[in-house]
Amino acid sequence: MSDKPVVSARPTLRRVPSQRKPETAHGRARRPSNLMQPSPLAADSLAHRLYWATPLVAQIQQGVALDVVLADPRCQSLTPATRATLQDFCYGVARWRGSASFLLQQLCARPPQEPIASLLLLALTLLLQRKYEPHTLVDQAVQAAAHWQPGAKGLVNGVLREYGRSQADLLAAMQADLAAVFNFPPWWLRKVQKTYPTQWKSLLKSAQDHPPLTLRVNTQRQPVAAYLAKLNQAGIEAQQVGPQAIVLSQALPVSQIPGFSDGLVSVQDAGAQLAAPLLAVQPGQRVLDACAAPGGKSGHILELVDCALTALDIDASRLRRVEENLQRLQLTSAMPPRVVLGDAGQAATWWDGVPFDRILADVPCSASGIVRRQPDIRWRRRAGDLRQLQAQQLALLQALWPLLAAGGKLLYATCSLFPDEGETVIAHFLQAEPTAARDALQVPTAQGAALVPAATSGTGGLQVLPNQPLAWPGYGEVTTHDGFFYALLHKAV
Numbered sequence: 001m002s003d004k005p006v007v008s009a010r011p012t013l014r015r016v017p018s019q020r021k022p023e024t025a026h027g028r029a030r031r032p033s034n035l036m037q038p039s040p041l042a043a044d045s046l047a048h049r050l051y052w053a054t055p056l057v058a059q060i061q062q063g064v065a066l067d068v069v070l071a072d073p074r075c076q077s078l079t080p081a082t083r084a085t086l087q088d089f090c091y092g093v094a095r096w097r098g099s100a101s102f103l104l105q106q107l108c109a110r111p112p113q114e115p116i117a118s119l120l121l122l123a124l125t126l127l128l129q130r131k132y133e134p135h136t137l138v139d140q141a142v143q144a145a146a147h148w149q150p151g152a153k154g155l156v157n158g159v160l161r162e163y164g165r166s167q168a169d170l171l172a173a174m175q176a177d178l179a180a181v182f183n184f185p186p187w188w189l190r191k192v193q194k195t196y197p198t199q200w201k202s203l204l205k206s207a208q209d210h211p212p213l214t215l216r217v218n219t220q221r222q223p224v225a226a227y228l229a230k231l232n233q234a235g236i237e238a239q240q241v242g243p244q245a246i247v248l249s250q251a252l253p254v255s256q257i258p259g260f261s262d263g264l265v266s267v268q269d270a271g272a273q274l275a276a277p278l279l280a281v282q283p284g285q286r287v288l289d290a291c292a293a294p295g296g297k298s299g300h301i302l303e304l305v306d307c308a309l310t311a312l313d314i315d316a317s318r319l320r321r322v323e324e325n326l327q328r329l330q331l332t333s334a335m336p337p338r339v340v341l342g343d344a345g346q347a348a349t350w351w352d353g354v355p356f357d358r359i360l361a362d363v364p365c366s367a368s369g370i371v372r373r374q375p376d377i378r379w380r381r382r383a384g385d386l387r388q389l390q391a392q393q394l395a396l397l398q399a400l401w402p403l404l405a406a407g408g409k410l411l412y413a414t415c416s417l418f419p420d421e422g423e424t425v426i427a428h429f430l431q432a433e434p435t436a437a438r439d440a441l442q443v444p445t446a447q448g449a450a451l452v453p454a455a456t457s458g459t460g461g462l463q464v465l466p467n468q469p470l471a472w473p474g475y476g477e478v479t480t481h482d483g484f485f486y487a488l489l490h491k492a493v
């Protein structure tokens with residue numbers, strides 16, 4: 001595999017020369033930060049949307065997180081339909097960045113300047129996605145370019161038309177550059193290839209999919225069957241994929257999900273719904289959710305069993321979402337949950353000294369298992385981040401262990417596919433901690449409790465892979481979930 005785009009000798013490809021002096025009619029190119037001016041383009045036309053999306057794409061290219069880019073207050077004046085399209089464009093650019101960058105590099109004699117580079121990257125992404133008729137897209141992209149930089153109309157027109165002419169050759173040449181084909185940075189691609197020699201292609205391909213909307217039914221409020229009947233009445237198609245998990249055939253805004261605001265359901269991936277059952281909490285136990293925000297797993301634990309839960313997080317703004325989520329669920333617990341702002345690594349600052357029977361350590365990680373939902377993560381991470389994350393994960397595990405009662409259990413969880421953050425952390429921890437041992441992982445099934453096959457990660461943890469059947473016997477071949485790692489440890493009495 002080569003890390004570099006292949007520049008093959010293709011006599012048919014005409015590289016388009018970039019503009020030398022990016023100038024507007026007033027003498028200067030508009031800068032991306034000033035781009036969001038009222039535009040004379042027809043409101044809600046494709047050109048108008050391309051125009052607005054261009055500075056957002058420029059920010060994504062600079063490494064700004066997608067959710068931050070999309071929360072730009074300047075977009076609030078746009079219609080909901082335009083905002084939805086901009087979101088779609090930005091997610092598309094993050095998903096197709098490898099291929100679109102390869103094409104741009106091949107098509108331009110020199111790298112174009114901003115904001116035209118971002119406009120072209122977006123237009124090539126949309127051509128790859130076949131979202132619009134090519135001639136419409138080219139015409140509208142040229143109109144958007146004209147508004148930024150009249151002198152760049154020829155470049156945009158030339159590049160996009162040349163793509164149309166040489167598409168077959170370009171896409172054939174791209175096959176030699178796997179990072180461009182699969183839309184991942186080379187280091188990430190190599191890591192997945194090495195770790196999953198037989199599954200890497202399907203794992204990387206699944207990152208391009210739109211994730212399904214999976215709900216967790218709050219069974220403290222009603223059985224799953226009753227909620228499915230409610231959806232049926234509302235004409236919403238859904239399928240049960242786990243003890244409390246249902247997948248909607250079509251994603252909906254939460255405001256349109258029956259009973260969401262009243263806490264009848266929460267949005268939670270099916271793979272994430274394994275955590276609470278794996279922790280095996282018994283009624284009345286003291287439970288610590290050590291990295292709790294936004295509270296998805298805290299809520300699930302409390303829906304399953306009445307226990308004394310402490311939901312801890314280091315991030316105050318994220319912690320507010322734990323409070324909101326727990327309130328929304330309207331749980332009737334004899335022991336109201338405690339929501340605590342604190343550092344799991346500094347127990348002395350918030351812990352009352354009474355040991356916990358169960359600890360969930362859902363630690364910060366690379367998020368390599370949830371790239372469908374956060375497609376920009378792969379471009380923002382660096383290979384060296386894994387070492388830092390691993391050190392942080394091990395430190396958190398070591399800091400939390402003394403808080404666990406003798407005979408208690410700790411569930412270590414990440415949403416990562418990389419063993420560096422899973423089995424390796426657990427192996428290091430067990431080597432140095434004589435009171436810790438692995439525990440068998442058990443999940444509820446349609447027929448009762450079942451052991452999770454230990455072979456899933458080779459050494460006892462459970463590596464849940466996206467696009468591979470989930471270990472929930474009795475609920476069919478569920479493959480719509482994200483990637484997670486789970487390991488259950490118990491403390492010697």
Ligand SMILES: C[S@@+](CC[C@H](N)C(=O)[O-])C[C@H]1O[C@@H](n2cnc3c(N)ncnc32)[C@H](O)[C@@H]1O
Pocket residue numbers: 290291292293294295296297298312313314315318342343344345362363364365
């Ligand atoms: C993967 S998220 C947790 C998701 C959560 N368990 C859920 O299911 O909704 C990791 C969380 O760990 C928190 N965190 C990071 N370092 C921490 C620390 N030292 N102490 C406590 N929380 C921490 C982050 O703020 C973040 O909210």
